[in-house]
Amino acid sequence: MNTVDKETALEHTAHKRIKEVLSLDGDADRLTKFYRQWASTYDLDVVQYRYCAPTIVAELAAVVQMAYLDKERAATAILDAGCGTGLVGVELERLGFRLIDGFDLSNEMAEKARETRVYRDVRGDVDLSLPLSGYSASYDITVCCGVLTLGHVQPDRLRELARVTRPKGFIIANTRRSYADAACFADEVKRLEDAGVLVLAQCLYDGRYVAEEDAHYWVFRIPEKGRSPEK
Ligand SMILES: C[S@@+](CC[C@H](N)C(=O)[O-])C[C@H]1O[C@@H](n2cnc3c(N)ncnc32)[C@H](O)[C@@H]1O
Structure with missing residues (x-):
């Protein structure tokens, strides 16, 4: 060949x-x-597959930290939800983030993330479709890359991502276009905004994602005094 x-x-x-x-x-x-x-x-x-999303998500986290957070980058606590093999963590570390935790449903993917040595803590066998026990509202930024997607996790789990992010912190997530449309992602965003769980701060519509399809990159801010996200 x-x-x-x-x-x-x-x-x-x-x-x-x-x-x-x-x-x-x-x-x-x-x-x-x-x-x-x-x-x-x-x-x-x-x-x-020309998957460029981890770099875009990490670069967005860096911009959010610089524009909005009153902490040094190295002191900014980040949770990488559905971290997979750690592609986002590696990019975050390249940009100067040092307090990066991750979790994934798959133990084997989580182990690969651990091997990158850029994470402070990585947990496997953690299901974002269930309540995330052991995580509290402590993260400055929660990133979720390639997980709110077809065949994976439903949009309503944004609530749980909001729960583990501190007041005035941020969630950065992407949704490939076909998922956003099919799962009515924008409707869920509206519901959560109405419930005071989060506020849409920015969205990069139709950004590069994979060879065959673009994605939207969402930046949500957690209100200072949010209502209880699990209600
Ligand atoms: C397409 S990969 C993305 C991994 C990584 N974030 C990246 O950008 O390379 C999707 C990841 O989500 C994880 N995953 C799928 N369903 C999940 C769930 N319910 N809870 C936690 N992780 C999940 C998979 O195990 C997989 O590692």
């Missing part, structure tokens, strides 16, 4: 995997099993 054929074959395999994972209906057991098998080649596959 020549180099071009090899690259095409890799791309084909990556696209097949990604298509498959997006059809898992948020079923935790199937997602766990799928990511267990994918953990070792995930980073290579997403390069083939």
Whole structure:
């Protein structure tokens, strides 16, 4: 097989995997099993898929810290929700963040994130579709990259991301366009705004995400005195 054929074959395999994972209906057991098998080649596959979201999310976190937070970057506590193999953490560390925690449904993906050594704490077997026990409203910024997506996590879990973010802190999340449309993400944002859980601070619409599709990049601010997010 020549180099071009090899690259095409890799791309084909990556696209097949990604298509498959997006059809898992948020079923935790199937997602766990799928990511267990994918953990070792995930980073290579997403390069083939031209996945640039982790860099954009991390750069947005840096801008938010500079524009709005009264803390040094190295003292800004970040939670990487659905951290996967740690692609976002690596970018955050490159930009000077030092207090980065992460969690993921998959133990194997979480272990890869741990191996990057950029996280202070990484937990596996943590399901964002359930209440996040052990996490309180302590994070300055919560990032959620590639998780509020087809076959993964529903928009209403933004509430739980808001719960673990401190008042006047921020959530940065992306949603590929087809997910945002199909799951009526903007309607959920409106519901949460009306309930005083969060406020939309910025949105980069139709930003680069993967080869085949763009995504919206959302920045939410947690109000100073929010109502109880779990109600
Ligand atoms: C497309 S990957 C994104 C990983 C990483 N954030 C990135 O940008 O490379 C989706 C990740 O979400 C995790 N995940 C899926 N459902 C989840 C859930 N209910 N709770 C926590 N993590 C979940 C998967 O295990 C996987 O690591």
